[in-house]
Amino acid sequence: MDNAVVINIQQIKKMYDMGGAEEVHALRGVNVEIRKNEYVAIMGPSGSGKSTLMNIIGCLDTPTSGLYEFNGVNVSEMNDNQLAKIRNKEIGFVFQTFNLLARSDSLHNVELPLIYGGIPAAERKRLATEALEQVGLGERIHHKPNELSGGQRQRVAIARALVNKPSILLADEPTGNLDSKTGDEIMNLFAELHNKGNTVILVTHEEYIAEHAHRIIRVRDGLVASDEVVARVKIPAVAAAV
Amino acid sequence: MYFLTELKEGLIIAFRAIRGNKMRSVLTTLGIIIGIFAVTGMATAIDGLNAAFDRSAKAFGTDVMYVQKFPWVSNDDWDLIRNRPDMKLEYAPVLERKASLLTAVAPVVVRRAKVSTSKHSLEDAFVTGTTDQYNNASGNKDIDGRFFSAEESNGGRPVCVIGATIAETIFPNADPIGQELKVGGFPYTVLGVYEKQGGMFGQFTTDSRVFVPIHSFQSHFGNHAFVTINVRVAEIPKMEDAKVEIEGIMRSLRRLTPGKVNNFSINSQEILTETFGQFTFVVGAIGLFITGLSLFVGGIGIMNIMFVSVTERTKEIGIRKAIGARRRTILMQFLIEAAVICLIGGLIGLLLAFIIVQLMNSAFDLGATMPLSIVFIAIMVSLIVGLTSGFMPAYRAAKMDPVEALRYE
Numbered sequence: 001m002d003n004a005v006v007i008n009i010q011q012i013k014k015m016y017d018m019g020g021a022e023e024v025h026a027l028r029g030v031n032v033e034i035r036k037n038e039y040v041a042i043m044g045p046s047g048s049g050k051s052t053l054m055n056i057i058g059c060l061d062t063p064t065s066g067l068y069e070f071n072g073v074n075v076s077e078m079n080d081n082q083l084a085k086i087r088n089k090e091i092g093f094v095f096q097t098f099n100l101l102a103r104s105d106s107l108h109n110v111e112l113p114l115i116y117g118g119i120p121a122a123e124r125k126r127l128a129t130e131a132l133e134q135v136g137l138g139e140r141i142h143h144k145p146n147e148l149s150g151g152q153r154q155r156v157a158i159a160r161a162l163v164n165k166p167s168i169l170l171a172d173e174p175t176g177n178l179d180s181k182t183g184d185e186i187m188n189l190f191a192e193l194h195n196k197g198n199t200v201i202l203v204t205h206e207e208y209i210a211e212h213a214h215r216i217i218r219v220r221d222g223l224v225a226s227d228e229v230v231a232r233v234k235i236p237a238v239a240a241a242v
Numbered sequence: 243m244y245f246l247t248e249l250k251e252g253l254i255i256a257f258r259a260i261r262g263n264k265m266r267s268v269l270t271t272l273g274i275i276i277g278i279f280a281v282t283g284m285a286t287a288i289d290g291l292n293a294a295f296d297r298s299a300k301a302f303g304t305d306v307m308y309v310q311k312f313p314w315v316s317n318d319d320w321d322l323i324r325n326r327p328d329m330k331l332e333y334a335p336v337l338e339r340k341a342s343l344l345t346a347v348a349p350v351v352v353r354r355a356k357v358s359t360s361k362h363s364l365e366d367a368f369v370t371g372t373t374d375q376y377n378n379a380s381g382n383k384d385i386d387g388r389f390f391s392a393e394e395s396n397g398g399r400p401v402c403v404i405g406a407t408i409a410e411t412i413f414p415n416a417d418p419i420g421q422e423l424k425v426g427g428f429p430y431t432v433l434g435v436y437e438k439q440g441g442m443f444g445q446f447t448t449d450s451r452v453f454v455p456i457h458s459f460q461s462h463f464g465n466h467a468f469v470t471i472n473v474r475v476a477e478i479p480k481m482e483d484a485k486v487e488i489e490g491i492m493r494s495l496r497r498l499t500p501g502k503v504n505n506f507s508i509n510s511q512e513i514l515t516e517t518f519g520q521f522t523f524v525v526g527a528i529g530l531f532i533t534g535l536s537l538f539v540g541g542i543g544i545m546n547i548m549f550v551s552v553t554e555r556t557k558e559i560g561i562r563k564a565i566g567a568r569r570r571t572i573l574m575q576f577l578i579e580a581a582v583i584c585l586i587g588g589l590i591g592l593l594l595a596f597i598i599v600q601l602m603n604s605a606f607d608l609g610a611t612m613p614l615s616i617v618f619i620a621i622m623v624s625l626i627v628g629l630t631s632g633f634m635p636a637y638r639a640a641k642m643d644p645v646e647a648l649r650y651e
Contacts, residue, residue, distance in 0.1 A: 058564070060564060060644045084566050084567065085566065087566050089566070095648075100561075103258045103259075112565055115247055115251050116565065116566040116568070118247060160565065164566075
């Protein structure tokens, strides 16, 4: 069971209607399978379709055609509210620009997914404090984002992503707005979280960031160009379609 | 539970947003403040006017009717009623004898004359000739001293009862009772003073009147064409029956055959209150419509600002959606924000209106009060304005695409 499939993407296509006869094919038939406790990097230059793939994996967007099963449940045809529930319970987002609510303190930012999940106040506070302690910010739960450094802000964002104990952590260029030293600290945190059993998906165009992952999926022109396991760790090989 | 959590979160967000944009919030709220202020102020003024009118009209007595030549309020053509025969003093004893539903009947004639003492005088006081029954045949009024008796009335004694305004003017610093004054040059002794009545119809109340026995009136001032017969009914519920009874007696006195219209009128204070009620209803409706427009403009202001707020917070909406906020949650968040702005505006407007009403009261002695119903309606109206004007912006926020919203800078 340790290796249960979390994400199963089969022949996913995404087209954007740009008005008139013009259509942009962002994804042209992508197959990806990600198992529990994998540490995957999705790489690709801008315009490769990597962001579109990330949005679909993150249930922010739905594919034009193809199958997407999340924990064995077909999510490719879910409506807005059902997707919101999946995003809330199963996916922890970490963004390049942190995307914290400026007017709220760390605690409230981390509590937000729990509020949308309908968790009672006392329980919420306990879980959010725990998550902040887990990322080393137990002392700063009442600081607002503008009172925190970039690295600390990203830690708050990671605590927010973790607080609902999601099936995957989905990080989009998490070190893009950080200096290299702070970036390394954040990457160490991801490694630690992965070691604790979390499934981590990293979207980046930086080679040295992707190297932290144990498997690298390269996207080009709306297709998976390569899907390779990085040698260090033993992970069951996954069939990669090109 | 889930709904309450969302509501609480929505309120927190709303207050943060309002605090975060103080200047904008104040300006937006101003529209609602002015709107609610205008509407409640208007409603309170109308209400106060009605109350003041009712109080004043009570001076006519709720159980008193006035049998007269002309109606107080009429839509009939003046030509149809101008040739009616005069009322006669002799009708009074007939009414008193024949009517079973009345407790008192008093004929009343009025003319204007100078009232004076050696030191003070008042031109154009309303000199009223009547019988000892007058005080029973009008709204119960308190007298300091007493009204003249049947003997004094029948004997045409030179005695009088004066109104409060007369007493204040003619006897500024003295007790008028037992004093002598001159009415149209003839000496009269004051037996009593009516308590002050005030109100809108000052000249129709006892305040500026001098009551003398009708026989004294006739010998000093001659017969008078315009006679009113005051009647007081025994029981207010039988007011209509009494009116029918009086009508029958009057018709036989006037020898009107069936089919002929009445050539007299039976007036009562409710005619006034009804007429005035219709008048204030129209004024109120027009006033509320105009002031309602200002509230409407305020609502448009809210809608405008909410659209700005939604656009400005597109990114925030994206973040919230990414971490699991549903459409309903976002919709509610912005609806609550609009409702809170409007409620705050409404409460401030209400407070302002309340203060102004109090100031007006102390300045002009209006006795206007803000009815609880208006307070309640104002709060509901501001809530409704908030929800309606907030709906379109909130709906736009709710249906935003999370990917697009997150990309927004």
